[in-house]
Amino acid sequence: xxxSQAQVRSPLDDLPEVAVCRLNGPPDFQRLMAAEKPVVIQxxxxxxxxxxxxxxxxxxxxxxxxxxxQGAQATVMEAPFSSGGWYFYSPDMxxxxxxxxxxGITETLDQIERNLAVENAPFLALQMLxxxxxxxxxxxxxxxxxxxxxxxxxxxxxxxxxxxxxxDRDHNLACVIAGRRRFxxxxxxxxxxxxxxxxxxxxxxxxxxxxxxxxxRFPKFRAAMTAAVVAHLGPGDAIFMPKYWWHxxxxxxxxxxxxxxWWGDFATGLERANDAFLTALLAFGHLPSGERAYWxxxxxAYVFKTEGDATGHIPPALKGVLGPMSAPMRERLKAExxxxxxxx
Numbered sequence: 001x002x003x004s005q006a007q008v009r010s011p012l013d014d015l016p017e018v019a020v021c022r023l024n025g026p027p028d029f030q031r032l033m034a035a036e037k038p039v040v041i042q043x044x045x046x047x048x049x050x051x052x053x054x055x056x057x058x059x060x061x062x063x064x065x066x067x068x069x070q071g072a073q074a075t076v077m078e079a080p081f082s083s084g085g086w087y088f089y090s091p092d093m094x095x096x097x098x099x100x101x102x103x104g105i106t107e108t109l110d111q112i113e114r115n116l117a118v119e120n121a122p123f124l125a126l127q128m129l130x131x132x133x134x135x136x137x138x139x140x141x142x143x144x145x146x147x148x149x150x151x152x153x154x155x156x157x158x159x160x161x162x163x164x165x166x167x168d169r170d171h172n173l174a175c176v177i178a179g180r181r182r183f184x185x186x187x188x189x190x191x192x193x194x195x196x197x198x199x200x201x202x203x204x205x206x207x208x209x210x211x212x213x214x215x216x217r218f219p220k221f222r223a224a225m226t227a228a229v230v231a232h233l234g235p236g237d238a239i240f241m242p243k244y245w246w247h248x249x250x251x252x253x254x255x256x257x258x259x260x261x262w263w264g265d266f267a268t269g270l271e272r273a274n275d276a277f278l279t280a281l282l283a284f285g286h287l288p289s290g291e292r293a294y295w296x297x298x299x300x301a302y303v304f305k306t307e308g309d310a311t312g313h314i315p316p317a318l319k320g321v322l323g324p325m326s327a328p329m330r331e332r333l334k335a336e337x338x339x340x341x342x343x344x
Contacts, residue, residue, distance in 0.1 A: 010211060012184055018231035018239070027239075030147055033171065038185050038245060040231050041238040045175050046141040052261075054178035054235050057256040060179050062113050065157070066106045068135040073102040077127055077158075081120045086162040086252075089205060098123075105134065112157060116254050125158030131259070147173070147261050156258040158251065165206035165248040165313075166195060169274060170262035172241040176233045179256030181249055183231040184210055186224055188244035193224035195314055210248050270334045 020040045023029055030115060032039050045051060052213050053064040060213060079087060079098040090097050108126055115121035131139050132152045140327055147153075167188070174183075186194065194206040195218050208218045216223060241247055244265050267273065284295055301310040311322045 010182075011230075012182065012211065012230055013232070015184070015225075015228055015230040018183070018185065018229050023174075026146060031241070032240060038229065038239060038241050039173055040230065040233065041240060042236065044146070044238045045142070045144060046236060048177070050138065050177050050206060050257075051236055052239070054257055057232050058113060058116065058178065061257060062109050064202070065135070065138070065155075066109055068138040069105045069109075070136070072105070072134045074105050074108065074126055074129050075100055075133060076103045076108050077125045080124045081122055083123060084162070085123045085160050086164065086209070087123075088164050089197060089207075090199075093199065099212045102223060109157065111196060112159065112255070114265075120228070121159075122258060123159055123161055125156070125161060127156050127158070129155040129157075131155050138259070143261070144175070144261070147263075151261050151263045153259050156256075158256055158261065159250045159254055163249040165208070165246050166203045166246050167246045168203075168241070168262060169243055169265040171243050171264040172260055172262055173238060174233075174241070174258055174260040175238040176235055177257040177259060178235055179253035180235075180250055181233045181251050181256065181258065183233065183239055183241075184248040184250075185229050185231065185241065186246040187227055190224045190246060192226050193220040193232070195221065206246070206248075212248070270337050 018038045018040050019178045020042060020044050021028075021032070023032070023041060037284075050061065050064060054061040077087065077098045077100055079085065083097050086097075088097050089095070105126065108124065112124050112126075115124060129135075130152055131154060137154070144153070165184070165186070176268075195208055196206055197206060208214070208221045208224075210221075210228075213221050213225070233239060270276075270307075284292055287295070300306045311319050314322070316323060321329070325333070
């Protein structure tokens with residue numbers, strides 16, 4: 001994780017560092033997840049042939065990836081040189097400043113490699129490539145027993161890109177195979193200080209460039225930076241980011257490859273937290289301040305329980321939906337809600 005090769009040292013490099021650990025087995029990982037804090041993990045995938053190829057050279061790793069290409073088309077993202085590699089919104093925030101199109105994996109990898117020798121080349125990237133369907137041989141040769149087999153790994157290949165501050169509804173385990181990456185992370189509760197863009201144009205991005213923040217336009221971002229932490233990853237390093245942690249990722253080298261795993265957003269139907277949030281926007285956003293204050297207090301008392309158990313005075317048999325929910329009770333409540341939504 002040596003930063004001596006970096007062309008320009010950033011003030012972000014001096015922020016508090018994310019903790020670093022090594023795992024001795026699945027129980028260690030379960031404890032790490034329960035702590036709900038980002039952690040850099042070393043030695044997790046040292047056995048991967050892909051890591052050995054990446055440490056050798058970009059050409060070696062590119063050739064290794066191409067040997068596993070099954071010929072399927074993939075989504076390729078491209079931004080002009082003028083973007084500086086910063087994948088961000090378009091000026092009107094209705095679209096993004098990059099294009100997406102379907103291309104062959106091998107031809108894209110070849111173009112990424114050719115671009116290494118081209119001045120002012122556009123920024124080309126394979127992102128979120130589903131390896132199980134597109135490169136099953138890679139998955140077989142580069143296993144991660146820590147992850148259950150149903151959790152699909154995804155491949156990221158590109159140049160010196162900047163992925164703007166966003167968050168995921170899933171936990172994220174990102175494994176760096178080639179190149180160095182800097183992860184700038186903000187706790188979930190910093191959302192009001194990040195000046196996040198439209199929620200209905202996913203993924204919602206912070207409007208602030210953390211490498212050159214405009215504090216005159218975004219004064220609250222100073223508070224976000226006081227809570228920020230940074231992680232510097234090189235080949236062989238992984239980072240665990242709990243769901244909802246905001247992160248800005250800078251690829252620091254001309255050629256960068258990463259594999260990541262997302263999991264945790266398993267809720268469906270009426271139990272999906274994001275859908276409940278959107279329903280709350282619909283139900284509470286227009287209410288007068290007194291009513292909003294009432295519902296805020298109800299959520300704090302009974303949903304988030306910020307001051308402990310607000311139902312201790314109620315006999316257990318009478319707590320109903322405010323107490324532990326049995327499976328039949330959950331189904332009954334969902335049935336009532338479905339009927340309520342049908343009436344709307």
